[in-house]
Amino acid sequence: MIAVERLRKRFGRQLALDDVSFAVPKGEIFGFVGPNGAGKTTTIRILATLAPTDSGMATIGGIPVGDDPSAVRELVGYMPDFFGVYDRLTAVEYLEFYAACHGVARSRRRRVALELLELVDLGDRREAQVDTLSRGMKQRLCLARALVHDPRVLLLDEPASGLDPRARVEMRELVRELRRMGKTILVSSHILPELEELCTWVGFIDRGRMVAVGPMEQVRDRVVAGRRLRIELVQPEETAMRSAEQVLAERPGVLAVDLLGDHIEITVGEGVEEAELLAHLVREGVPVRSFAPVAGDLSEAFMRLTGPGEERSAR
């Protein structure tokens, strides 16, 4: 549904995007992850038809963003990383205004506005002036604003930024609900545990380059879990643990061995086959009860992929 191919964008001397490529299948929630200044907002602005590219190609629903921006705007609902609201308009008037801006027929505007207010759980605040709403409510209202023309694609730039935990949960549920409604959603955020729960696809960007992209589990496992293994012994006694530690430490490719109470966690380098390592342990008489990769963690993947000097690609 969203396809970005070799996108380049330069601001003066600074290269903001350097051959950025990724694709978001229809109906998926794509988490766009990267440190500040990595190029997330620039990419989203290009997709929202707000910024031109220097080279490369971005399409939404098969329509090139740079060639037919009007058609793309029909498909896209955009929620920027800041929420500007108008003073002295009620919530329902606010949505009616944007419905009018998106060409919704006059006879349908009020109904659309009221339905969206219900969707974002602001039905009881429809006559409240927008500037009197809490931050979380304003964020939800802004999400409703992005939906007034029933777009197929949503571009959400840091939608949970600055929200309290309750408001974040509400926002997360709302995004899930939108996915159930068939929307394809690209969401950027710094709150990684939430992205991990929410997103089905993920893309990491660092200093203008995509460093990993794909289905969430695949990327996470590729980046984190494939390098960390958890080993439990039949009887986790000190002697057995020490013996196992020694066997592991002597094995080529094992980078680190950590004794963590009742189990051992090891870090292995590239090219280490898990099956071979397990067979080696058994041969050496280590009483292994379980041997499994450590479940991946998006924050860890983020740190690994966006660390200083990192230029690896997990693609």
Added chain:
Amino acid sequence: MAVLSGFDNPLIVKDGISRMRSWRAPLAITLYLGLLGAFGYAIFTIAVLSTQFTHSASSAQIGGSVFVSLAFFQLALISLFAPALAAGAISGERERQTFDVLLVSRVSAFGIVWGKLVASLAYLVLLILTALPLFAAVFLFGGIDFEQFVLAHVLTIMTALSVGAVSLFWSALFRRSLPATVTSYATTFFLVVGTFVAGLLLTYIYAFRDGVAGASNFEFHPLAYGNPLFAMYVVLASPSGAPVHLGRLLQLLFMSGGEPSRWGPELEPWKLCIGFEMALTVLAIFGSVLLVRGRRAMPLRRARPAVAEAAP
């Protein structure tokens, strides 16, 4: 999208609602009418008192002098209000961080500029309309033709439109409302006062240089013809006064010598002023549309084959 570009423009409705719900709206109307009323009453009192010395003043003379004073004062007030209303119209959207969201909607760049201009102008027209009873009361004294009454208001509205359009251009150019407002006031001062003073000065300089000062073939400098104060002065003195052929005006503008040209229609200052203000308005709107359009990603490249949709 023509429907969004006309008066059925959501920005006009939204700005109208926002503005009229503000405490500033009734305050500005009160202030405007209060100043106009106080000024009119002061002129009226002076005019009545002066009859003790002239012994010949009629109600028409009193009405005429009050109307003339009010018309100039209203023009000055509108020139002060217009930049305040229009200079923050687009830059204010940027400052509120609502501009990008507006740009990704279906409203065209022209729709945005037009909506903002009409919304600002609508409030100025409201101010002028609320002052109409005051002018109508003075009109009853006599001394002013209906034609002068209408032309004075047309000139005021056109000045509001042109000053508003120019201020909107600065609002589209600058990211912040403060520099947009300062530049708008400077431009308004130049258009309303600067061209008037410069036009009259140049008129007298050339008249003395050519030795025609005080003569019947005394001609004003072209700068004066584009000025609303000069046009208002001539309208209130005599609507058909000081006409000039278009050819002669161009001759004076480009300082070419020879016999006075009689080419083109003979135009009174109010017609030339309105023409100049309309041209300025069109240019300012055009410039603003280009600036707003520049904020969107333009389709500059030729279409290439779409990238195939990602596999699910």
